[in-house]
Amino acid sequence: MHAxxxxxxxxxxxxxxxxxxxxxxxxxxxxxxxxxxxxxxxxLTVAEVDRxxxxxxxxxxxxxxxxxxxxxxxxxxxxxxxxRVADLTIQGPHVAREMALVKVVATGENRVESLRIADSFRxxxxxxxxxxxxFELTGAAEKIDAFIDLMRPLGMAEVSRTGIAAIARxxxxx
Amino acid sequence: MTTEKPQSGxxxxxxxxxxxxxxxxxxxxxxxxxxxYDALFQQNAIRHILVRHEQAAVHAAEGYARSTxxxxxxxxxSGPGATNAVTGLLDALMDSIPLVCLTGQVPTHLxxxxxxxxxxxxxxxxxxxxxxxxxxxxxxxxxxxxDAFYVARSGRPGPVVVDLPKDxxxxxxxxxxxxxxxxxSYRPVxxxxxxxxxxxxxxxKAAKRPIVYSGGGVINAGPEASALLTExxxxxxxxxxxxxxxxxxxxxxxxxxxxxxxxxxxxEANLTMHDCDVLLNIGARFDDRVTGRLNAFSPGSIKIxxxxxxxxxxxxxxxxxxxVGDATRTLRALLAAWKADGASxxxxxxxAWWKQIDAWRAxxxxxxxxxxxxxxxxxxxxxxxxxxxxxxxxxxxxxxSTEVGQHQMWAAQYFRFEKxxxxxxxxxxxxxxxxxxxxxxxxxxxxxxxxxxIAGEASILMNIQEMGTLAQYRLPVKxxxxxxxxxxxxxxxxxxxxxxxxxxxxxxxxxxxxxxAESFHATGxxxxxxxxxxxxxxxMLACPGPVIADIAVDxxxxxxxxxxxxxxxxxxxxxxxxxDRAAAVTDEGMVLV
Numbered sequence: 138m139h140a141x142x143x144x145x146x147x148x149x150x151x152x153x154x155x156x157x158x159x160x161x162x163x164x165x166x167x168x169x170x171x172x173x174x175x176x177x178x179x180x181l182t183v184a185e186v187d188r189x190x191x192x193x194x195x196x197x198x199x200x201x202x203x204x205x206x207x208x209x210x211x212x213x214x215x216x217x218x219x220x221r222v223a224d225l226t227i228q229g230p231h232v233a234r235e236m237a238l239v240k241v242v243a244t245g246e247n248r249v250e251s252l253r254i255a256d257s258f259r260x261x262x263x264x265x266x267x268x269x270x271x272f273e274l275t276g277a278a279e280k281i282d283a284f285i286d287l288m289r290p291l292g293m294a295e296v297s298r299t300g301i302a303a304i305a306r307x308x309x310x311x
Numbered sequence: 312m313t314t315e316k317p318q319s320g321x322x323x324x325x326x327x328x329x330x331x332x333x334x335x336x337x338x339x340x341x342x343x344x345x346x347x348y349d350a351l352f353q354q355n356a357i358r359h360i361l362v363r364h365e366q367a368a369v370h371a372a373e374g375y376a377r378s379t380x381x382x383x384x385x386x387x388x389s390g391p392g393a394t395n396a397v398t399g400l401l402d403a404l405m406d407s408i409p410l411v412c413l414t415g416q417v418p419t420h421l422x423x424x425x426x427x428x429x430x431x432x433x434x435x436x437x438x439x440x441x442x443x444x445x446x447x448x449x450x451x452x453x454x455x456x457x458d459a460f461y462v463a464r465s466g467r468p469g470p471v472v473v474d475l476p477k478d479x480x481x482x483x484x485x486x487x488x489x490x491x492x493x494x495x496s497y498r499p500v501x502x503x504x505x506x507x508x509x510x511x512x513x514x515x516k517a518a519k520r521p522i523v524y525s526g527g528g529v530i531n532a533g534p535e536a537s538a539l540l541t542e543x544x545x546x547x548x549x550x551x552x553x554x555x556x557x558x559x560x561x562x563x564x565x566x567x568x569x570x571x572x573x574x575x576x577x578x579e580a581n582l583t584m585h586d587c588d589v590l591l592n593i594g595a596r597f598d599d600r601v602t603g604r605l606n607a608f609s610p611g612s613i614k615i616x617x618x619x620x621x622x623x624x625x626x627x628x629x630x631x632x633x634x635v636g637d638a639t640r641t642l643r644a645l646l647a648a649w650k651a652d653g654a655s656x657x658x659x660x661x662x663a664w665w666k667q668i669d670a671w672r673a674x675x676x677x678x679x680x681x682x683x684x685x686x687x688x689x690x691x692x693x694x695x696x697x698x699x700x701x702x703x704x705x706x707x708x709x710x711x712s713t714e715v716g717q718h719q720m721w722a723a724q725y726f727r728f729e730k731x732x733x734x735x736x737x738x739x740x741x742x743x744x745x746x747x748x749x750x751x752x753x754x755x756x757x758x759x760x761x762x763x764x765i766a767g768e769a770s771i772l773m774n775i776q777e778m779g780t781l782a783q784y785r786l787p788v789k790x791x792x793x794x795x796x797x798x799x800x801x802x803x804x805x806x807x808x809x810x811x812x813x814x815x816x817x818x819x820x821x822x823x824x825x826x827x828a829e830s831f832h833a834t835g836x837x838x839x840x841x842x843x844x845x846x847x848x849x850x851m852l853a854c855p856g857p858v859i860a861d862i863a864v865d866x867x868x869x870x871x872x873x874x875x876x877x878x879x880x881x882x883x884x885x886x887x888x889x890x891d892r893a894a895a896v897t898d899e900g901m902v903l904v
Contacts, residue, residue, distance in 0.1 A: 158496060162433055173438050204625055211622035217442040217462055217497045
């Protein structure tokens with residue numbers, strides 16, 4: 138257990154992976170838990186990962202005091218369709234990746250510059266028109282933030298991000 | 312090989328209920344559940360109790376569940392039937408009462424079309440239940456019903472909704488008996504970690520100023536947990552206090568019992584909690600009504616918290632030794648470890664602690680003054696105390712329910728419980744209108760027992776229609792109204808915290824409760840002065856049918872002791888002479904409920 142002082146504790150960011158039954162309403166239960174109890178969601182992804190077993194994985198990034206983070210995990214864990222809650226931040230090294238689609242509408246030098254930056258970020262061009270590009274970029278959330286910051290003055294018109302998928306490094310599994 | 316006639320979903324549903332040991336359902340019919348009512352009509356194993364409002368069906372099932380330890384069952388129709396049940400469901404969730412609530416739903420092909428009496432019941436009840444299900448395929452029906460009962464009663468108990476579209480009820484469905492395999496995902500921890508038990512015993516053995524703080528979890532765990540709690544306290548010689556929900560788990564007559572703690576708890580319970588050096592919480596959740604101001608709650612104590620629900624641990628109060636487990640198993644492990652542990656207790660320190668506690672006790676924080684001259688107005692505390700004395704003298708097994716407000720606190724303070732499962736009250740949600748339907752459910756489960764709803768004149772009107780249910784099923788529930796013509800707790804807070812501006816808290820245009828009782832085929836009695844009180848109580852208890860006893864009590868009486876909002880346990884108001892302390896409530900305190 139955390140030693141919890143009466144001083145206001147610093148906020149921490151944690152990446153949680155939650156294995157759930159892929160049944161109707163399960164995402165609403167998780168989201169309702171966060172909104173109902175006033176927890177933060179910084180990022181949320183969900184997709185089926187085991188068709189045969191009917192299980193989905195929810196990846197969540199959340200921020201709170203150590204006491205709140207403990208609460209979030211305990212509250213998630215007592216939801217009936219939840220099989221397992223893993224705190225990747227506590228469990229050790231993990232990989233967290235996000236995909237973004239970034240549309241840049243530009244001509245002339247800006248257009249060329251956007252392509253150059255995309256190249257250095259190893260972003261792929263997935264759609265090209267005379268006046269626009271759509272770049273596809275995968276990486277840590279910070280890398281995508283940096284890419285977006287660079288693209289904004291060059292005519293960035295739209296961004297679509299997936300939120301992170303995360304998994305522990307090494308042989309350990311959820 | 313025998314060929315069975317295919318059974319409809321409704322018949323399969325009833326078969327599953329029977330296999331779950333259900334003998335009674337509280338409900339109200341409607342279009343979407345007609346197939347279930349038709350199936351009920353054609354069998355005798357399950358009794359249906361027709362209430363007058365769906366909220367009352369849920370409270371009745373709560374009373375049934377809380378007084379028996381079994382799962383209460385509710386049956387309501389779609390749309391308004393389901394939405395009327397929501398308050399009761401949340402009440403059961405907050406107080407950890409095991410229920411299965413069956414709701415009708417429009418046929419699957421109409422879901423989402425705004426059909427007549429359609430409501431998104433699973434959406435609406437998601438935050439008001441422990442879990443809920445919408446049965447979309449006939450082949451899932453039996454499994455889901457069994458699953459619902461398992462979830463309702465396992466771990467920390469709670470209400471579960473099963474939403475049943477009408478076509479699922481009409482179409483044939485296969486039956487499956489309850490599975491013996493472990494649940495695929497929901498397996499709450501029930502056995503305490505031996506290392507945590509050992510740590511707890513080390514702290515408890517070394518304690519100089521210990522306290523045991525027990526809650527509703529001990530009652531939910533079953534009567535054995537109450538017996539073990541009593542044995543543990545008597546073995547250790549520790550003082551024991553209880554939350555509102557836990558009353559009866561430890562016998563009130565035992566000298567180790569300090570009474571209830573918290574906002575309207577006794578002086579000795581709250582001061583013992585404040586000054587203790589080791590606190591053992593079993594099955595309570597450090598509710599704000601118990602802790603008062605959090606940063607002043609039991610400062611300096613080692614806190615041991617045993618709870619079946621890990622999310623209760625470190626939620627409000629940071630604890631030093633968490634124990635996740637069922638209260639029975641935890642208490643059994645604690646007792647065994649206490650006896651096996653070689654270390655001896657600090658007996659002189661414990662004796663000194665009891666001397667201090669007895670000095671606090673000597674304050675007699677529940678004292679009140681009742682003028683006995685004929686014609687004197689009745690003090691509400693005196694009314695409850697006489698009710699207690701006279702019912703106790705009858706020797707009958709007595710169950711008490713309450714509504715919510717001042718009368719509820721007076722009932723908790725002056726009616727004393729020696730056994731678990733005898734006290735039904737809405738603790739977490741604080742639902743006015745709970746008491747009468749809850750008493751109905753208790754009386755159904757215990758037909759020969761004495762069941763009394765200690766009520767206020769405002770709360771009782773919130774489900775007064777259930778007088779009809781009492782009449783129909785000849786349920787001899789006694790309704791004992793402490794009538795002060797005010798929403799008393801609202802009035803009390805307005806007096807203490809809002810400059811005595813009694814905004815909308817006067818119970819104007821009250822009915823004549825005697826005539827009201829008579830119109831519902833019950834007996835109505837009234838006491839307006841102290842000399843009439845005993846006679847009314849005796850007549851109420853002697854009456855074979857339902858009774859409303861309307862007891863006119865002192866309108867100005869407040870519920871003391873009281874910890875004002877935002878205050879600490881050692882800042883209690885003991886009586887009107889300290890009421891000015893409430894004026895010192897800070898702005899932070901004012902925002903608290």
